[in-house]
Amino acid sequence: MPGDAQILRFPPAGTDTSEGIRLVDICLQRNGESVLDKLSLTLGEKGITGLIGPNGAGKSVLLRVLTGLISPNSGVVQIAPHLGDPALVFQKPVLLRRSVKANLTHALRIAGVAKPARSGRLAELLVIAELTRQAEAPARTLSGGEQQRLAFARALASNPRLLLLDEPTASLDPAATAAIERLTRATAASGVKVIFVTHDRAQAARVCDDIAFLHKGRVTEHASVTSFFDAPQSRAARHYLQGDLLL
Numbered sequence: 586m587p588g589d590a591q592i593l594r595f596p597p598a599g600t601d602t603s604e605g606i607r608l609v610d611i612c613l614q615r616n617g618e619s620v621l622d623k624l625s626l627t628l629g630e631k632g633i634t635g636l637i638g639p640n641g642a643g644k645s646v647l648l649r650v651l652t653g654l655i656s657p658n659s660g661v662v663q664i665a666p667h668l669g670d671p672a673l674v675f676q677k678p679v680l681l682r683r684s685v686k687a688n689l690t691h692a693l694r695i696a697g698v699a700k701p702a703r704s705g706r707l708a709e710l711l712v713i714a715e716l717t718r719q720a721e722a723p724a725r726t727l728s729g730g731e732q733q734r735l736a737f738a739r740a741l742a743s744n745p746r747l748l749l750l751d752e753p754t755a756s757l758d759p760a761a762t763a764a765i766e767r768l769t770r771a772t773a774a775s776g777v778k779v780i781f782v783t784h785d786r787a788q789a790a791r792v793c794d795d796i797a798f799l800h801k802g803r804v805t806e807h808a809s810v811t812s813f814f815d816a817p818q819s820r821a822a823r824h825y826l827q828g829d830l831l832l
């Protein structure tokens with residue numbers, strides 16, 4: 586979708602480098618409807634930011650704007666250069682009809698990892714995803730939780746500094762969810778900036794450092810996880826946390 590938004594990779598001199606991402610007045614229209622409506626948000630270069638809000642608020646679209654898959658009609662997207670190209674994990678993993686190992690090797694090749702370094706990194710990724718035992722298994726024979734761990738490891742193949750997770754546990758049971766949450770925390774602890782879209786408020790409270798609340802294409806609130814859950818400032822966030830239907 587063509588747009589006139591400015592996507593800047595190199596923030597101007599004087600920009601605070603502890604800022605990882607800065608979105609200013611992002612507007613996106615689709616079929617005459619406003620999907621993102623002057624959305625502004627500044628995020629640090631570290632930690633796990635939870636992106637929460639009702640259905641249709643624009644969370645997934647916002648992740649796609651950050652990847653460059655969707656170009657807004659106007660506004661400025663600034664991503665600090667050291668965060669590089671983001672990696673994305675979806676709710677439903679789309680894997681190659683090949684083995685676990687082949688899926689990861691393919692990702693390493695695409696990421697430009699030189700052939701001699703691939704087997705070492707492959708072994709690391711298998712350990713990270715706890716899939717070493719299943720390395721030769723066809724990806725389609727894995728359980729849902731294992732498939733999502735594979736998708737997560739595949740996203741790490743490019744050594745991203747920015748990882749975007751779009752409801753990565755929405756189809757998983759509690760044990761598989763816990764494994765993805767562990768992986769997420771470990772990834773963030775290694776210095777990767779993570780943005781985590783979730784509908785599960787308890788999960789957001791467990792996993793995230795700060796919360797950006799989206800409503801009708803705008804960030805109506807951005808606060809530390811404790812402030813947000815203890816004392817939400819906006820009416821919309823209060824209703825959302827009470828479980829009210831937000832229309």
Ligand SMILES: Nc1ncnc2c1ncn2[C@@H]1O[C@H](COP(=O)(O)OP(=O)(O)OP(=O)(O)O)[C@@H](O)[C@H]1O
Pocket residue numbers: 586615620638639640641642643644645646647655
């Ligand atoms: N690729 C796209 N380009 C433009 N608009 C889109 C695109 N995909 C979805 N939309 C529209 O953007 C609006 C927000 O959708 P989005 O999927 O971002 O919401 P969401 O907050 O992630 O909701 P949910 O929690 O239900 O997944 C919807 O009206 C949707 O139709």
